Amino acid sequence: GAVVSQHPSWVICKSGTSVKIECRSLDFQATTMFWYRQFPKQSLMLMATSNEGSKATYEQGVEKDKFLINHASLTLSTLTVTSAHPEDSSFYICSARDAGVQPQHFGDGTRLSIL
Amino acid sequence: AQKVTQAQTEISVVEKEDVTLDCVYETRDTTYYLFWYKQPPSGELVFLIRRNSFDEQNEISGRYSWNFQKSTSSFNFTITASQVVDSAVYFCALSEARRAQKLVFGQGTRLTINP
Numbered sequence: 001g002a003v004v005s006q007h008p009s010w011v012i013c014k015s016g017t018s019v020k021i022e023c024r025s026l027d028f029q030a031t032t033m034f035w036y037r038q039f040p041k042q043s044l045m046l047m048a049t050s051n052e053g054s055k056a057t058y059e060q061g062v063e064k065d066k067f068l069i070n071h072a073s074l075t076l077s078t079l080t081v082t083s084a085h086p087e088d089s090s091f092y093i094c095s096a097r098d099a100g101v102q103p104q105h106f107g108d109g110t111r112l113s114i115l
Numbered sequence: 116a117q118k119v120t121q122a123q124t125e126i127s128v129v130e131k132e133d134v135t136l137d138c139v140y141e142t143r144d145t146t147y148y149l150f151w152y153k154q155p156p157s158g159e160l161v162f163l164i165r166r167n168s169f170d171e172q173n174e175i176s177g178r179y180s181w182n183f184q185k186s187t188s189s190f191n192f193t194i195t196a197s198q199v200v201d202s203a204v205y206f207c208a209l210s211e212a213r214r215a216q217k218l219v220f221g222q223g224t225r226l227t228i229n230p
Binding site: 045046111 | 152158159160162206217220221222225
């Protein structure tokens with residue numbers, strides 16, 4: 001079946017560092033990828049929708065200059081958390097879907113801890 | 116506006132008991148999709164089922180069954196003869212066809228199956 005790979009699975013870094021998270025679709029072309037954030041014991045909240053070859057669409061309240069999204073190919077989207085601070089510590093998870101395939105396929109997530 | 120409500124924050128049962136997880140949704144769309152995902156402690160999201168708004172037929176998959184009732188806007192999930200491995204957080208989610216199929220998640224229900 002379709003597989004989405006997310007890397008890294010765990011990041012610990014100092015405040016002020018920029019962190020890049022990759023989301024790859026391994027056996028299908030993902031025209032659309034989604035980035036979600038999940039704080040401990042809370043639900044998943046959509047941050048942005050990433051479309052190949054165009055600018056990402058951010059949800060209300062998500063800073064686009066803080067969370068840079070690049071979807072340069074049909075198999076790769078990246079999320080960069082710029083100048084990360086402790087409040088950015090969270091579980092970030094991506095999903096991808098083909099043009100006509102449901103449901104979305106999720107990566108295994110990235111646990112980000114900012115010290 | 117689309118919204119998913121999982122009123123049960125936590126459920127704890129003894130192994131072999133049956134348990135039902137409730138999900139109530141709100142949408143103005145006539146075409147939408149409903150999902151259930153399982154999130155074990157490791158964090159990844161495991162897809163369980165998708166149901167579209169035009170298919171109210173209930174479904175059974177092994178020990179799992181789903182009851183979709185449009186009249187009450189509910190999509191409940193029942194685990195029969197629960198097992199310890201069923202312990203996880205379960206999310207119900209809604210996707211509207213006109214909203215680029217973005218997923219809106221419920222708050223999640225933490226299910227603990229005790230031996």
